[in-house]
Amino acid sequence: MSSAVLRSHPDGAILALPVPDRGSGFGRTTALVYLPPQYFDQPQWRFPVLYLIHGSPGIPADWLRGGQAADAGARVAAAGHPVIIVMPRMSHGWLDDPECVDGVSERVETHLVIDIIPAVESTLRVESGWASRGIAGMSAGGYCALNLGLRHRSMFGTIIDMSGLTRPTHADGLRPLFGAGPAAQAAAAANSPDLYVGGFGPGPRPRIWLDVGRRDHDVAVAIRHIRDLLSTDGYPVQLHVRPGIHTFTVWRPALRDALAWFAGSTTSVSTI
Numbered sequence: 001m002s003s004a005v006l007r008s009h010p011d012g013a014i015l016a017l018p019v020p021d022r023g024s025g026f027g028r029t030t031a032l033v034y035l036p037p038q039y040f041d042q043p044q045w046r047f048p049v050l051y052l053i054h055g056s057p058g059i060p061a062d063w064l065r066g067g068q069a070a071d072a073g074a075r076v077a078a079a080g081h082p083v084i085i086v087m088p089r090m091s092h093g094w095l096d097d098p099e100c101v102d103g104v105s106e107r108v109e110t111h112l113v114i115d116i117i118p119a120v121e122s123t124l125r126v127e128s129g130w131a132s133r134g135i136a137g138m139s140a141g142g143y144c145a146l147n148l149g150l151r152h153r154s155m156f157g158t159i160i161d162m163s164g165l166t167r168p169t170h171a172d173g174l175r176p177l178f179g180a181g182p183a184a185q186a187a188a189a190a191n192s193p194d195l196y197v198g199g200f201g202p203g204p205r206p207r208i209w210l211d212v213g214r215r216d217h218d219v220a221v222a223i224r225h226i227r228d229l230l231s232t233d234g235y236p237v238q239l240h241v242r243p244g245i246h247t248f249t250v251w252r253p254a255l256r257d258a259l260a261w262f263a264g265s266t267t268s269v270s271t272i
Helices: 069-078 108-123 140-151 182-190 194-197 217-232 248-265
Strands: 003-009 012-019 028-034 049-053 084-087 133-138 158-162 208-214 237-242
Touching: 012 069, 012 108, 012 217, 028 069, 028 108, 049 108, 049 140, 049 248, 069 084, 069 248, 108 140, 133 140, 133 248, 140 158, 140 194, 158 248, 182 194, 194 217, 208 217, 208 248, 217 237, 237 248
Parallel strands: 049 084, 049 133, 133 158, 158 208, 208 237
Antiparallel strands: 003 012, 012 028, 028 084
């Protein structure tokens, strides 16, 4: 394994995984990875994988600090359902907010598809099938998970959206993301799940977990609306509303619960 173990966890390890630029133009990045103890104890096993996206402003380590992702991973591993958790870098800085889209200046969606996932699957012992690959995130990362998961629904069998809106947002408007004019408007619509979700036609339907704080008012309205749209279009979707607002007091237990659901019902580990 050509990656560096940053630190041991009482039940697993945290890894820094280099992600080369394979053509996205995004540049070389590093993903943080939680590996369950079974990864080391059972060298013939392959594991389900969850891609866990940070918010904005934010970095991958936020999921380890505020989200306690390694503890959540250790919990499901101890229950006999080990999962690899990949926390990729989906921006170029703390305040960079590319919304995980292929925009005028950054191709973040392409970075995930042709850089990050191939780096993970060529380096780590992960199950590469649809049912064993999930995408999750909180806040802006929740929007990313929902949008990218739906746009690539043949790639992800599970989507977990924690407090994400249903359209791309940016502090300076959508011009920094998509530019201006009719093409920009079309690009924004193509990245707005509440506008496109009913237009895909036949195809795979990922199972979807939506989670939001009860007092996160505008986001809760958007989450409930997309739940209704997804359900109407045949997606297996569930909504969880818990006490709190737009903070890790919501996302920490949401990750713990959603990860247990993903780990317990996804394809089990297999052998090489």
